[in-house]
Amino acid sequence: MRVAEINNNKIVVAERETITLGDRMGAIVKVLGCGLCGSDIVKFREHISNNGTVLGHEIVAQIVEINSNSGFKVGDTVVASHHIPCFKCAYCRGKSYSMCDHFKETNIEPGGFSEYVFLSDEHLHYVTHLKPRNLSNEEVSFYEPLGCCVRAVKRAALSPLSNVLVVGLGTIGLLMGQALRAFGMTVHGCDIMPDRIAKANNLGINAFNSSDLEFVHNHIYSHTGDIGVDCVFMTSGADAAIPVALESVRLGGKILVFSSTPNNAAYNNNDIYYKELTVLGSYSPKPQDLEISLQLLTNGEVNVKNLSTVYTLDRIQEAFDDTVSNKIMKAYIRF
Ligand SMILES: [Zn+2]
Ligand SMILES: [Zn+2]
16 A cells, blocks of 8 residues: 655655454545645654654545444445544543543554555544535545634633634634634634635635734724734744734633744733733544534535645645645645
8 A cells, every 4th residue: 555654854655565454443444535734744844753654634535344333334435533532531531632641642543644544443433424425525624623623612612702813814724713603703813924814704704914913903902892802713833923812812811722833932921910811722622523523514614615735645745845835725635
């Protein structure tokens, strides 16, 4: 089988022995496509992963071999995510599902950028669903990234009708903005790239350019009865996004951190204290968030048409490079 693996800071297509189920519970699936996630880019760019690592986890695939009572059968086209919480440990009991050891250990094998993938029985039971008929493979591959956004919306625990700001209108910002709108919020969004701002406006997010901090402040205050937004969702990994958040959030508001920043930029202690801010992180979805994600995609409340650019597996290095250089917003690797 063909896989795309890391080899000395490059993504190289290599041939490996095709995996089979053997006497394991679970399924072997033939990958039809896999989205290229921002986290794959980070792992590639920061050289976190060893040679031979197969990245990718946003898979759409067809079951070719199965041993499970999960209800799926050979021939089913499914969408799957990669991590499953144990639901029993102290983290899970504290609702920090993505901090669970089991969550971090579980994965699809060898990774999504592989012609064939092994899904464990747990994957089939908790994080795998039949592909809805009204969605294309490419569209349904947003199941996992949108699930991450659903998790963030839930973590923020806002009342409907809240005013929110999404900082950063890349693919994740556009998913987050639409998810927030689906939950009843009034959604503002900002970025410094005009094409992203235009795209966001087309998707019903009130988007504006955030290059100038004074403009940001005036714009947000004029749209929120002069108090600022109830919550800022930080989908941008730029250090410059932090002043935008502090300029926009209302006294007593929340900032939801959804991205790493290269220089580990910080929020000020005294801002948090005197403005009584809540700064909270959101990392990865639990199974119920993924179910909601699939509903939002299926009923069209989140529109992902034309958000990704299709590449074949042979061109996967180009897909990584084009994403890094912002030539495209998101890549989908078609097998
Ligand atoms: Zn992802
Ligand atoms: Zn756990």
